[in-house]
Each structure stands twice: as C-alpha cells, then as structure tokens.
Amino acid sequence: MISQKATFFGLSGTGKAAIFSVAGALKEKVRSTYHDLRALEEQEAALEAAVQTAQDALRVVEAQYKVGLVGRDKVRAAEAALAEAQANLYSLKGQHAALLAAWRYRTGHPVIGLTRS
Secondary structure (H helix, E strand, O other): OOOOOOOEOOEOHHHHHHHHHHHHHHHHHHHHHHHHHHHHHHHHHHHHHHHHHHHHHHHHHHHHHHOOOOOHHHHHHHHHHHHHHHHHHHHHHHHHHHHHHHHHHHOOOOOOOOOOO
16 A cells, blocks of 8 residues: 655655755756857857957958058057957857856766867
8 A cells, every 4th residue: 555655766855855956946947048059159259259250350450551551559559459359269168168068967968179160
C-alpha cells in the first residue's frame, strides 16, 4: 500500500519542491545566459565595425600626415582610437568566451576545446 506521503527519490513533498525549485532556477539561468550570449554577439559585430572604422580613419590620417595636411598629434590620436576600439573588442570576446563556457557547462556540453564558428 502507498503511504500518505508519496516519495520522489526518497524525498517527501518538501524535498520535491526544493528539487523543482532548483531545476526551475537552473532552467532560468540557462535561458538568461543564452540571451546574454546573443546580446554579446550583437555588440561584437558593432565593435568589429568600430575597429574597421578606426583602421580606415588611421589610414586617412597617415596619408594626410605624409603630405603635410595634419600634424603628428592627429596620427597619434587616430592610433589611440584604434587601440581603444581593439581593446574593447578583445574584452568583449573574452566576456563572450567565459559566458559561452558557462552556458555549455550548464547545458551539459564539454567546455574545453570549444571553438566558435
């Protein structure tokens, strides 16, 4: 005969509730991590465009410098802008890699040796 308190893996109703609560929290964490990954990928595309724009601007300023239209300070400013854009992109790529590893871990996929295509 089944007892009044049905068990789930040997747990009473309170234990079941705790398991379902943790499972729900994990499901929500996976969902939010996935959406965060997508947002970072959109930001990455924007930062890649910013790096390309900074590279183009540097080429223009260097050409202007060679013909004497601008001073060396303009070239240095363009170099600094490019370095900043690249640093922002690399930082975002690091954030993306860490978040992707967390998402893969939470979804039961291998974390080591992953590459993004």
